[in-house]
Amino acid sequence: MYSKELIKGTLRTVVLRLLDQEGRLYGYQMNKRVEDLSDGRYTLTEGALYPLLHKLVKDGLLTTETEKVNGRARRYYSITEAGRAAATSRREEFRSFLLTMQTLLDLKPEKT
Amino acid sequence: MIILSEHQVARVQAHLARAGLNEQLSTELLDHLCCAIEARMTTGESFDQALSETLKSWPIRQLRDLQKTINFTTKTKPMLYRASAAIALVAGICLLSPFTSVDHSAPLALDHHDHSSDYAADYSRFDPPTASPIAGVDMKAALSSGFGMRKHPLTKRTTLHRGIDLKAKVGTPVQATAPGKVIYAGEDGNYGITVRILHEDGYVTAYCHLSKHVVERGDRVILGQEIAAVGTTGQSLGPHLHYEVLKDDVPVNPLALVD
Numbered sequence: 532m533y534s535k536e537l538i539k540g541t542l543r544t545v546v547l548r549l550l551d552q553e554g555r556l557y558g559y560q561m562n563k564r565v566e567d568l569s570d571g572r573y574t575l576t577e578g579a580l581y582p583l584l585h586k587l588v589k590d591g592l593l594t595t596e597t598e599k600v601n602g603r604a605r606r607y608y609s610i611t612e613a614g615r616a617a618a619t620s621r622r623e624e625f626r627s628f629l630l631t632m633q634t635l636l637d638l639k640p641e642k643t
Numbered sequence: 644m645i646i647l648s649e650h651q652v653a654r655v656q657a658h659l660a661r662a663g664l665n666e667q668l669s670t671e672l673l674d675h676l677c678c679a680i681e682a683r684m685t686t687g688e689s690f691d692q693a694l695s696e697t698l699k700s701w702p703i704r705q706l707r708d709l710q711k712t713i714n715f716t717t718k719t720k721p722m723l724y725r726a727s728a729a730i731a732l733v734a735g736i737c738l739l740s741p742f743t744s745v746d747h748s749a750p751l752a753l754d755h756h757d758h759s760s761d762y763a764a765d766y767s768r769f770d771p772p773t774a775s776p777i778a779g780v781d782m783k784a785a786l787s788s789g790f791g792m793r794k795h796p797l798t799k800r801t802t803l804h805r806g807i808d809l810k811a812k813v814g815t816p817v818q819a820t821a822p823g824k825v826i827y828a829g830e831d832g833n834y835g836i837t838v839r840i841l842h843e844d845g846y847v848t849a850y851c852h853l854s855k856h857v858v859e860r861g862d863r864v865i866l867g868q869e870i871a872a873v874g875t876t877g878q879s880l881g882p883h884l885h886y887e888v889l890k891d892d893v894p895v896n897p898l899a900l901v902d
């Protein structure tokens with residue numbers, strides 16, 4: 532599992548990208564999806580995920596709707612146009628950030 | 644696929660009800676916890692097993708903290724747009740290291756004041772101080788007295804405890820929990836030797852009952868910089884660090900800011 536700091540700094544980028552691709556997800560589902568995609572190394576703690584989701588809704592990057600599923604109310608999140616734009620620019624920023632880190636930390640691709 | 648019965652859902656709800664959450668958050672977390680329990684049951688656990696395992700990672704205090712964090716993060720006004728913590732860190736490395744002379748046009752955007760784009764609006768603001776004031780020590784683990792109303796151990800009067808107390812030996816180094824500027828360093832009555840740091844976005848952190856301070860008023864400090872040592876000066880019963888976080892002069896619970 533990666534450190535809290537690394538996850539904290541990238542959570543927003545990851546969540547926006549996920550919703551950009553999948554369209555509509557609920558909280559638990561995001562958790563699962565990210566855990567599966569990362570082989571369990573990137574864990575969205577609920578304590579970080581929900582404050583972020585509510586913030587993104589407030590900032591107009593996501594919208595929500597509630598549906599009854601299996602007798603329970605389920606809150607789904609969808610991405611807005613502004614959210615899509617943010618997802619793209621965050622992803623692009625991260626790409627160049629990675630290149631910069633590669634230089635700063637002198638990371639060579641591992642040869643196997 | 645396993646789906647919890649109404650009765651089982653009610654038991655999960657009973658746990659959440661104890662935290663006194665608002666309805667929307669309570670409903671959302673109920674579904675989340677039920678999903679987690681169902682997933683555990685799919686692997687063969689009984690409902691009771693799955694329930695207790697799932698709730699273990701969701702103590703009441705943590706639920707309350709979550710609600711506070713949400714209230715806090717959805718209420719702060721947009722003020723200073725800033726690069727995220729990770730980028731700021733790299734900026735620090737750039738400025739402090741011999742790399743300084745390398746390419747400044749590197750795609751590391753530090754000053755985003757382009758308010759017109761969604762991108763800038765999406766930028767992280769100043770993160771509230773979340774680090775522990777004692778390096779390598781978890782605030783929750785070292786906590787000897789929490790934030791909020793309490794009977795004062797010396798005066799016996801019920802007053803607001805404006806910060807948290809952390810157990811530590813005299814001389815233990817104290818570190819800045821966010822970058823900022825020292826606005827006070829010295830003796831401060833009941834607080835004893837105290838350091839106060841002003842951060843962005845109206846945050847101030849205070850470190851009290853110190854044995855000494857190693858920074859002075861006006862100094863700029865970075866996250867994790869040693870600023871003082873634990874002591875028991877001022878109105879204090881024994882060695883500990885009293886740590887406060889203020890937002891626009893109002894004391895907030897430092898633990899509520901931590902994820």
Ligand SMILES: [Zn+2]
Pocket residue numbers: 788804806807808884885886
């Ligand atoms: Zn105290």
